Amino acid sequence: MNRHxxxxxxxxxxxxGTFQALKDISITVHQGERVVICGPSGSxxxxxxxxxxxxxxxxxxxLTVDGVDVFEGxxxxxxxxxxxxxxxxxxxxxxxxxxxxxxxxxxxKVRKISRAQAERTARKYLDRVHIPEQAEKYPAQLSGGQxxxxxxxxxxxxxxxxxxxxxxxxxxxxxxxxEVLDVMVELADTGMTMVVVTHEMGFARKVAxxxxxxxxxxxxxxxxxxxxxxxxxxxxCRMFLSxxxxx
Amino acid sequence: MPDxxxxxxxxxxxxxxxxxxxxNSVPVAILIYAVVVGLIFxxxxxxxxxxxxxxxxxxxxxxxxxxxxxxxQWGEIVIGLFATxxxxxxxxxxxxxxxxxxxxLRLSGLVMGTAVSVGFLELIRNIPLLVLLYLFYYVxxxxxxxxxxxxxxxxxxxxxSALISEIFRAGIxxxxxxxxxxxxxxxxxxxxxxxxxILPQSVRFMLPPITGEMVHxxxxxxxxxxxxxxxxxxxxxxxxSDTYMSFEIWFTVAIVYLLVTLILSIGVSFxxxxxxxxx
Ligand SMILES: Nc1ncnc2c1ncn2[C@@H]1O[C@H](COP(=O)(O)OP(=O)(O)O)[C@@H](O)[C@H]1O
Ligand SMILES: [Mg+2]
Numbered sequence: 001m002n003r004h005x006x007x008x009x010x011x012x013x014x015x016x017g018t019f020q021a022l023k024d025i026s027i028t029v030h031q032g033e034r035v036v037i038c039g040p041s042g043s044x045x046x047x048x049x050x051x052x053x054x055x056x057x058x059x060x061x062x063l064t065v066d067g068v069d070v071f072e073g074x075x076x077x078x079x080x081x082x083x084x085x086x087x088x089x090x091x092x093x094x095x096x097x098x099x100x101x102x103x104x105x106x107x108x109k110v111r112k113i114s115r116a117q118a119e120r121t122a123r124k125y126l127d128r129v130h131i132p133e134q135a136e137k138y139p140a141q142l143s144g145g146q147x148x149x150x151x152x153x154x155x156x157x158x159x160x161x162x163x164x165x166x167x168x169x170x171x172x173x174x175x176x177x178x179e180v181l182d183v184m185v186e187l188a189d190t191g192m193t194m195v196v197v198t199h200e201m202g203f204a205r206k207v208a209x210x211x212x213x214x215x216x217x218x219x220x221x222x223x224x225x226x227x228x229x230x231x232x233x234x235x236x237c238r239m240f241l242s243x244x245x246x247x
Numbered sequence: 248m249p250d251x252x253x254x255x256x257x258x259x260x261x262x263x264x265x266x267x268x269x270x271n272s273v274p275v276a277i278l279i280y281a282v283v284v285g286l287i288f289x290x291x292x293x294x295x296x297x298x299x300x301x302x303x304x305x306x307x308x309x310x311x312x313x314x315x316x317x318x319x320q321w322g323e324i325v326i327g328l329f330a331t332x333x334x335x336x337x338x339x340x341x342x343x344x345x346x347x348x349x350x351x352l353r354l355s356g357l358v359m360g361t362a363v364s365v366g367f368l369e370l371i372r373n374i375p376l377l378v379l380l381y382l383f384y385y386v387x388x389x390x391x392x393x394x395x396x397x398x399x400x401x402x403x404x405x406x407x408s409a410l411i412s413e414i415f416r417a418g419i420x421x422x423x424x425x426x427x428x429x430x431x432x433x434x435x436x437x438x439x440x441x442x443x444x445i446l447p448q449s450v451r452f453m454l455p456p457i458t459g460e461m462v463h464x465x466x467x468x469x470x471x472x473x474x475x476x477x478x479x480x481x482x483x484x485x486x487x488s489d490t491y492m493s494f495e496i497w498f499t500v501a502i503v504y505l506l507v508t509l510i511l512s513i514g515v516s517f518x519x520x521x522x523x524x525x526x
Contacts, residue, residue, distance in 0.1 A: 053432055082434040092429035096447050105443055106433035158433055 006031045006162060006193055007052060012061035014047055014217075021047045022058070023217040029210075031161075034194045036204040036225075039214035040240060045197040048214070049164045052195065053084040066161060082110060085155025089167040091147040093139040099126070099150050100135045103157045111158065118157070125153040129183050145176030149183055156187075163187070165196040199244050205229065213237040295494060307495050310486055324496075327482030328503055334399065334478055335465050341404035342464070346411030351441070353416055364412070371409040376467055379406055384474050399471035407464050414456045418449035451519075458515040462508040469504070479503060 007029035014022035022044050029035050037045050050056040052065055057072040066083050068076045094102050103122035107113040113121075126132045129149035131142075139147055148168055155163055165184070169177045181203045188194060188207040198204065204211060204225060211228035213221040213236075221228070221237045232238045262268070269275060295302070310322040321329075353364040371379070383405075384398040393401075422445050430440035472480035483500040487493045 055428055055431065078434050078436060081432055084432075086428075086432040088425060088429065090425050092423075092425040094426065094429065094444055094448075106435070109439055109443055110434040154433065 003030045003032070005029070006033075006066055007195070008062075008064045009051075010062045012051065012058045012063055014044075014051065014056065015059045021217050022051075025061070025219055027212065027219060027222065029162075029193065029195060031193055032191050033209045034188050034207050035196070035210045035212060036208040037195065037197045037212045037214060038199055038201075038204070038240070038244075039212075039220075043214040044217040045214055046166050049086075049166055049195055049197055052162075052164055053081050053086055055086070078110075082158055083161045085158060085160035085163045087148070087151050087155060087163065087165045087168050089170050091139070091144070091151045091171070093147055093151055093154070095139050098136055098138050099131075099142070102139070102150060103154050106154065106158050121157050121159075122153070125156040126150075128156065128186070129153045130179075143176060144172045145179045148172065148176075148180045152180075152183055152187070162193045162195070165194065165198065167197050167199075169198065169200060201229070201241075201245060213240065215240075291494075300494060302495065303490075303492050304495055306490065306492060307499055310496070310499070323482050323486060324479070324499060324503065327477065327479040328507070330477050330482075331465070331468055331479040332507070334396075334403070334471070334476070335461075335468050338400050338403035338407070338468070339461060339464055341400065342407040342411050345404060345408035347415055349408060349412035350415035350419065353412070354419060368409050368412065371406060376402070376406055376470055377473070380470060380474065395471075395474050395476050399468075399474070399476045402471070403464060403468055406467070407460060410460055410463070411457065414453050414460065415449070417456075418453035419445055421452045422448050454515060454519050458512060461511055461515075465508055465511070466504065 005028045007027075009025055009027045012022055012025040013020065025048060037049070039045055047056055051058050051063060051070070054070055054074075054077045058070075063070045065080055068074070068080045070077065070080065094105070097105060100119065100122050103125065104115070104118040107118040107121060108115060123132065123135065126135055129152055131146055131149055134142060134146060134150070139150070142150065152163075152168075168184070169180050172180065177200070181200060184194075184196070184203065185207055194207075196203075196208075208225045211221075211223055211225050212219055213228075213232070213234070215236055221232060221234050223233070228237075229241065232241060263271070270279075308322075310324045312322050312325065313320050349364045349367060352360040355361070374382075380399070380402045383402045384395060387401075388394070388398045419441075426444055426448065427440060430444040435443070468478065469480040471478060472484060475481055479500060483496050487496050490496075
């Protein structure tokens with residue numbers, strides 16, 4: 001596998017006013033790598049991955065994504081976002097558009113692809129997330145699990161090279177979590193570069209190349225999953241794991 | 248209409264006290280309305296009788312329509328109504344464009360943009376409509392060389408753009424932040440996000456207050472009669488100065504305004520229902 005770095009973070013800090021949400025973060029994600037980030041609530045996981053597609057701007061340090069130097073006001077940010085997909089905890093589908101239109105609007109308006117081509121792509125990815133029959137429905141008519149799969153397909157339709165997931169199953173009823181995780185596992189099998197914030201450790205064991213543990217705005221531990229789960233180096237990470245693996 | 252007993256988020260609202268429920272019930276409301284309107288009419292007719300007013304309702308229809316040798320013709324009042332409608336449509340379109348610009352400026356996050364739009368809003372809000380009209384007609388008109396009709400359109404558009412911009416702003420702010428983030432993360436620019444994602448969703452929130460504003464505009468358009476722009480109220484004044492039928496004509500003019508604003512409200516409530524179903 002081609003292992004060149006695709007996200008490079010060096011000494012990144014992020015302040016909200018005087019509150020420091022990210023502290024001296026350095027991490028590299030390689031092309032095709034699957035990184036799973038976990039850590040207690042408020043530890044800065046969302047803030048970090050939102051920096052990756054410039055939904056948040058970092059205060060200092062450097063961030064390079066897919067060869068683009070990311071900084072506030074950069075003209076490259078829109079081009080970058082076309083390469084970096086994002087799946088949100090709350091799905092954030094466009095409620096006034098039906099499923100197909102949700103998938104087509106980005107390719108048509110942003111990538112300037114023809115309607116016919118965009119529809120072909122949209123149907124292909126709806127198949128990929130196993131809901132081809134829901135194409136004409138509106139988001140409000142779908143279950144949470146279906147909505148999240150549409151959201152994944154929406155990102156895929158932009159033919160992104162990197163996918164970011166911010167707790168994609170946290171807002172779902174338990175019986176719908178697996179249908180979304182299954183789609184993500186299949187996506188991982190295609191070689192997509194993925195950065196996933198999640199506490200689904202079964203999923204992490206299955207797909208992660210690298211586990212990251214964050215606490216208090218810092219990266220506390222970076223390790224391959226077999227080491228991460230069996231012999232975490234830090235006491236805090238061990239405690240966190242024992243807490244979430246208990247139930 | 249949503250069920251009154253359920254508040255937003257499906258939380259049951261406590262039942263209002265008995266006397267309030269009684270006053271709010273439809274038959275009672277209609278009854279009270281009829282009694283009040285009846286009293287007003289009775290009062291004014293009785294008053295007019297005491298003054299020895301000479302009612303001449305039979306002379307009114309000719310100002311609405313007439314049959315001459317040339318066939319059917321609209322009367323002066325109806326022609327005045329058409330002028331009012333045209334004035335209102337033009338002013339409203341201009342007010343909407345201006346209002347949207349002011350709202351976007353306000354939401355742009357630029358310090359200059361916010362300062363300019365807030366300044367504009369405060370200025371317009373604190374000048375009486377009549378004075379604004381005089382400013383446009385007697386001051387700006389001669390300076391920039393526009394006529395009384397243009398002065399009227401500009402006055403109405405500027406005055407109502409202030410309120411419309413607030414409606415736009417509230418409608419845009421009602422859309423959750425997640426929609427912006429989703430739009431941005433598929434690479435949309437701010438303009439594209441507004442156009443394809445935010446504004447189409449805001450329409451639902453903006454439709455009812457915008458109608459209110461249209462009704463408001465139709466009513467305030469009467470003020471341009473003070474600079475003798477041809478429209479419904481001006482026509483009414485002219486007829487009265489020829490015929491002295493002030494009671495009949497003012498009643499008629501008032502009813503014509505009422506009909507226009509009622510039709511507007513009813514039309515938009517249909518639109519609203521359709522929109523609600525589409526969602
Ligand atoms: N827009 C914001 N303004 C101020 N503080 C924020 C903002 N967003 C996040 N924070 C703070 O930054 C910290 C990290 O938040 P977040 O990245 O959402 O954590 P996580 O996703 O790990 O739960 C939290 O303490 C949170 O309160
Ligand atoms: Mg989070």
